[in-house]
Amino acid sequence: MEADKNTVVPGRLAVDLCGLVLKNPVMTASGTFGYGEEYAPFCDLNRLGAIVVKGLSLEPRAGNPPPRIMETRCGMLNAVGLQNVGVRAFIAKKLPFLRQFNVAVIANIFGETIDEYRRVTEILTHAAGVNAIEVNISCPNVKKGGVAFGAHPDAAASVTEAVRGETDLPVIVKLTPNVTDITEIAQAVESAGADAVSLINTLTGMSVDIERRRPHLANVTGGLSGPAVKPVALRMVWQVIRSVKIPVIGIGGISTAADALEFLITGASAVQIGTANFIHPAATMEIIDGIEDYMIRHRIGCMQDLLGSLQTDG
Amino acid sequence: MAEKPSIAIGQVMENRSVAPGHFLLTIRLPLSFATPIPGQFVMIRDPDRDEPLLPRPISVYGFQREDGHAILNLLCRVAGRGTSLFSRLNSGSTLTVLGPLGRGFTIDPDVRQILLVAGGVGAAPLAFLLQECVFSKPHSAKRQVTAYLGAGTAELLTGLNRFEGFCNLRTATDDGSCGYHGNVTEMLALDLGEYDAKSTLILACGPMAMIRSLDLLLRDTRIRCQVSLEERMACGVGACLGCVVAIKEGEGRNGYRRVCHDGPVFDIGEIHWNPPVEG
Numbered sequence: 016m017e018a019d020k021n022t023v024v025p026g027r028l029a030v031d032l033c034g035l036v037l038k039n040p041v042m043t044a045s046g047t048f049g050y051g052e053e054y055a056p057f058c059d060l061n062r063l064g065a066i067v068v069k070g071l072s073l074e075p076r077a078g079n080p081p082p083r084i085m086e087t088r089c090g091m092l093n094a095v096g097l098q099n100v101g102v103r104a105f106i107a108k109k110l111p112f113l114r115q116f117n118v119a120v121i122a123n124i125f126g127e128t129i130d131e132y133r134r135v136t137e138i139l140t141h142a143a144g145v146n147a148i149e150v151n152i153s154c155p156n157v158k159k160g161g162v163a164f165g166a167h168p169d170a171a172a173s174v175t176e177a178v179r180g181e182t183d184l185p186v187i188v189k190l191t192p193n194v195t196d197i198t199e200i201a202q203a204v205e206s207a208g209a210d211a212v213s214l215i216n217t218l219t220g221m222s223v224d225i226e227r228r229r230p231h232l233a234n235v236t237g238g239l240s241g242p243a244v245k246p247v248a249l250r251m252v253w254q255v256i257r258s259v260k261i262p263v264i265g266i267g268g269i270s271t272a273a274d275a276l277e278f279l280i281t282g283a284s285a286v287q288i289g290t291a292n293f294i295h296p297a298a299t300m301e302i303i304d305g306i307e308d309y310m311i312r313h314r315i316g317c318m319q320d321l322l323g324s325l326q327t328d329g
Numbered sequence: 330m331a332e333k334p335s336i337a338i339g340q341v342m343e344n345r346s347v348a349p350g351h352f353l354l355t356i357r358l359p360l361s362f363a364t365p366i367p368g369q370f371v372m373i374r375d376p377d378r379d380e381p382l383l384p385r386p387i388s389v390y391g392f393q394r395e396d397g398h399a400i401l402n403l404l405c406r407v408a409g410r411g412t413s414l415f416s417r418l419n420s421g422s423t424l425t426v427l428g429p430l431g432r433g434f435t436i437d438p439d440v441r442q443i444l445l446v447a448g449g450v451g452a453a454p455l456a457f458l459l460q461e462c463v464f465s466k467p468h469s470a471k472r473q474v475t476a477y478l479g480a481g482t483a484e485l486l487t488g489l490n491r492f493e494g495f496c497n498l499r500t501a502t503d504d505g506s507c508g509y510h511g512n513v514t515e516m517l518a519l520d521l522g523e524y525d526a527k528s529t530l531i532l533a534c535g536p537m538a539m540i541r542s543l544d545l546l547l548r549d550t551r552i553r554c555q556v557s558l559e560e561r562m563a564c565g566v567g568a569c570l571g572c573v574v575a576i577k578e579g580e581g582r583n584g585y586r587r588v589c590h591d592g593p594v595f596d597i598g599e600i601h602w603n604p605p606v607e608g
């Protein structure tokens with residue numbers, strides 16, 4: 016029997032992301048959804064494609080002094096500096112909560128040295144309940160590690176190789192937009208064994224309080240996120256899709272289903288929702304519903320028919 | 330125990346100017362909205378505007394249930410773009426209201442004397458606490474409440490009517506136009522000796538400078554003191570780690586706590602005023 020294209024086909028939104036089958040392509044972006052429990056009162060976590068948790072390091076980190084955030088036109092700057100409970104406390108105290116839900120859990124990791132990335136990966140791989148690892152080589156708000164790895168193809172490849180060697184879980188490498196040519200980094204991590212790439216992390220920015228003649232953030236600079244970065248993110252996703260064969264996860268300023276669809280049509284295999292969660296705690300739910308409505312309206316039976324359906328001349 | 334927060338669409342019933350740059354919002358919410366604990370706050374946002382992006386945190390000033398609705402009162406000071414836009418909302422406009430959020434004030438059973446200390450709109454959460462003390466708690470009769478309210482001028486002593494007649498009241502103004510001529514901490518210092526340290530609890534909310542001077546004043550006493558702190562927020566629910574304050578953790582260890590989730594109410598002794606800077 017032919018499926019009625021005007022009803023919701025179970026699994027219509029499903030995507031296969033390097034062997035990880037997700038209910039739908041909508042994930043939460045690291046650092047914007049805590050460890051999931053913070054948003055449980057406002058969202059049905061079971062409905063999400065995946066939850067990407069706050070960046071984890073080997074030991075707990077205190078992070079940067081406040082003020083850490085500042086709203087800017089159509090966006091916000093943050094300099095949280097990867098404050099986190101540490102990978103062991105995550106497994107003991109945060110992961111059991113997430114396991115109650117039928118949702119993929121992606122652990123975002125961060126290290127100051129390659130060895131630290133390796134050890135965090137090892138610990139997470141042995142803990143039941145993590146479905147994939149997202150390697151943050153792109154945080155602009157810490158002095159050591161992070162973006163230093165993400166800005167050089169060789170360094171990015173070394174981190175990727177180290178993580179790859181330590182786990183059978185899918186490895187997603189998260190890229191920074193603060194580089195001249197993002198495709199170069201994407202290709203380097205692909206060759207080093209990454210199963211997918213996600214982009215973009217925040218764009219380094221700054222803002223000044225003219226009355227006090229001081230920077231608004233204690234860290235002086237911070238990472239720009241939110242609607243303001245979307246066109247830049249989309250352009251970079253488009254460039255990277257054309258330069259690698261592995262799946263690309265689109266991130267940056269996605270606030271509505273229409274925003275998410277722009278990335279999916281361009282060819283992103285999935286999207287992550289970040290700052291939009293702060294603006295509207297149920298944003299992810301509305302985006303999932305909106306993508307589904309769009310597919311019904313355009314009689315698109317499955318995600319494969321939508322992803323990468325962008326038409327360009329020449 | 331705090332009830333579960335939710336995100337609700339509220340309708341502005343009244344938006345009244347109460348002093349220059351100060352306004353009182355009355356918002357009608359669905360009955361399902363959880364009852365706030367004094368000291369808790371809500372995050373409000375105008376859903377019809379793309380900007381400002383982020384919701385703004387405002388303390389609960391009043392809350393009642395009537396005629397099948399929950400009614401929320403917020404006392405606000407115009408601080409910048411977001412609050413300025415709120416000040417111009419007409420009745421009938423909608424707001425999204427996320428809450429109630431955070432950890433409110435806790436009053437131990439052995440407390441006999443409560444001192445409320447407020448600077449400016451810091452009076453808001455304390456007025457709500459007084460409302461709850463006066464109207465709902467049966468054992469509150471055994472407790473004395475004295476409010477010390479400070480502001481720049483008499484006009485800026487907003488929310489005064491919520492204290493008058495319900496507790497002992499002392500006021501201070503920077504220009505001397507009402508009550509004590511000076512700041513609220515100096516006024517409290519004059520009276521402090523009269524209170525029994527063991528059974529007194531201070532609950533305070535106001536500018537950071539006031540909280541700092543209160544900390545210095547109380548350092549040599551054994552009087553318990555809880556303060557409601559402010560920091561810039563994005564999510565309001567503990568997820569973004571944007572709103573932290575430095576807290577002493579004992580054994581020389583320090584850490585950052587989220588104002589939105591671990592606070593906004595903290596014991597004053599927990600605050601670390603000169604935290605080491607870490608990258």
Ligand SMILES: Cc1cc2nc3c(=O)[nH]c(=O)nc-3n(C[C@H](O)[C@H](O)[C@H](O)COP(=O)(O)OP(=O)(O)OC[C@H]3O[C@@H](n4cnc5c(N)ncnc54)[C@H](O)[C@@H]3O)c2cc1C
Pocket residue numbers: 086370381385386387388389404405406407408409410411412413450453454558559560561562588593
């Ligand atoms: C838990 C909590 C409860 C609050 N309760 C009340 C209340 O009952 N009534 C009231 O009038 N205000 C209250 N505030 C302060 C209020 O949230 C800010 O004044 C408001 O967010 C400023 O937004 P804006 O867009 O108008 O100003 P912006 O243009 O964003 O900023 C203007 C100025 O306000 C400061 N500011 C911005 N955000 C905050 C913030 N979250 N906390 C403190 N300062 C900030 C900025 O540093 C700047 O100096 C509370 C804040 C917190 C954290």
Ligand SMILES: Cc1cc2nc3c(=O)[nH]c(=O)nc-3n(C[C@H](O)[C@H](O)[C@H](O)COP(=O)(O)O)c2cc1C
Pocket residue numbers: 044045046047069070093095097123151154189215216217239240241242244266267268269287288289290291569570571
């Ligand atoms: C407050 C905040 C904290 C973040 N923390 C992390 C983090 O720990 N690890 C990471 O890889 N990205 C982190 N990010 C970046 C986001 O995951 C995302 O890449 C970026 O914000 C762009 O998406 P958006 O515009 O939808 O927010 C953080 C972003 C914000 C705003």
Ligand code: FES
Pocket residue numbers: 561562563564565566567568569570571572573587588589590
């Ligand atoms: S505002 Fe996001 S953690 Fe407090």
